[in-house]
Amino acid sequence: MNSTDGYSSVDALPPSPFQWNILEQTRVEKAASDAGFDIGLTREGSWLVFRSSAFPQRLGVEQQTANSYRVGFSDLACGKAMSEECSLLVVQKEGLWPMVASNVTGYDFLYHLLFRAASLCRVLTKEALGQFREVTGDMPASTEAERLVIQRVGQDIFRRGLIGYWQGRCAVTQLDVVPLLRASHIRPWAACDTNAQRLDIFNGLLLAPQVDALFDGGWISFSDAGKLLVSESLPATAHEAVGLRLGWALSAITDFHGEYLAYHRLNVFKGR
Incomplete structure (x- = not known):
C-alpha cells in the first residue's frame, strides 16, 4: 500500500464480513431516497448501489459492523471532496468504486454523508x-x-x-x-x-x-x-x-x- 496526497492506493479491499438485514437495508435505502437517489436500488455483491435521475454519479454502501459502513464513490472528484470535508479515511482502487471511505460510523453520519454527497454530485455534473x-x-x-x-x-x-x-x-x-x-x-x-x-x-x-x-x-x-x-x-x-x-x-x-x-x-x- 502506498499513499499519495493523503489517499491510499490498493488493488482490493477485504470483503465485508457483515450481511445486510432487512431493517438496516431499509433504513439505508430511506436515507438514500431522502438524499435524492431516486432510481431503484441495485445490488453488487455486498454493496447497495444508489443512483439518481439528477446526476450520473453512483454511490454504494456496504455494511461493515452493526454500526459502521463503507461508502463507495463512482466519481473521484466527489470522493476527494467528501473525504476532505468529512475527514473520511479513503482508498483509491480499480473496480466498482474508484474511491472508498471506510470509517463511516453511525447511521446519523451516514445519513448526513449521503445528503452531502448528493448535493456535491449535482454541482459536479457541471x-x-x-x-x-x-x-x-x-x-x-x-x-x-x-x-x-x-x-x-x-x-x-x-x-x-x-x-x-x-x-x-x-x-x-x-x-x-x-x-x-x-x-x-x-x-x-x-x-x-x-x-x-x-x-x-x-x-x-x-x-x-x-x-x-x-x-x-x-x-x-x-x-x-x-x-x-x-x-x-x-x-x-x-x-x-x-x-x-x-x-x-x-x-x-x-x-x-x-x-x-x-x-x-x-x-x-x-x-x-
Whole structure:
C-alpha cells in the first residue's frame, strides 16, 4: 500500500464480513431516497448501489459492523471532496468504486454523508456551463453592454452553484442569511481564460459581505489548506474596524480549489 496526497492506493479491499438485514437495508435505502437517489436500488455483491435521475454519479454502501459502513464513490472528484470535508479515511482502487471511505460510523453520519454527497454530485455534473451556453448562445456580445448582460447571466448561475456547494453558508463565518451572501470568484471573472473556469464551482467562495470585500480587494487570501492570510498593507489597527477575525478559515476546502487560490495569492492578494 502506498499513499499519495493523503489517499491510499490498493488493488482490493477485504470483503465485508457483515450481511445486510432487512431493517438496516431499509433504513439505508430511506436515507438514500431522502438524499435524492431516486432510481431503484441495485445490488453488487455486498454493496447497495444508489443512483439518481439528477446526476450520473453512483454511490454504494456496504455494511461493515452493526454500526459502521463503507461508502463507495463512482466519481473521484466527489470522493476527494467528501473525504476532505468529512475527514473520511479513503482508498483509491480499480473496480466498482474508484474511491472508498471506510470509517463511516453511525447511521446519523451516514445519513448526513449521503445528503452531502448528493448535493456535491449535482454541482459536479457541471450543469452550470451547459445552462450558460443554453441561455447565452444566441445573445449578441459585440458591445460592452451586451457583454455585461452575458456576464450577469453567468454570475447568477455561478451563485446558485455556490449556494449549493457551501450549503447556503458563508465559507468563512458560517453566516446563513443567503440574500446577504456574495458569490466571490477566486480567480476573477475577467481574468479567467474560459467560461469553464468562470463557472467552475471550485473557483468560487460564498462569502459574507465584509469577507467578500476584503478577499476581492486582496486584503486577505487563504492558503491551500484554507488558513487565513492577511496583507501587511492592512494596518492592524484597521482589523476590528473592517470586521476581520484572525481565526477565520475556509470551512470546506479541497485540493480542487488549490489552482485558483494560488492564482489569487499571486495576482490579487496584496501580500507584503
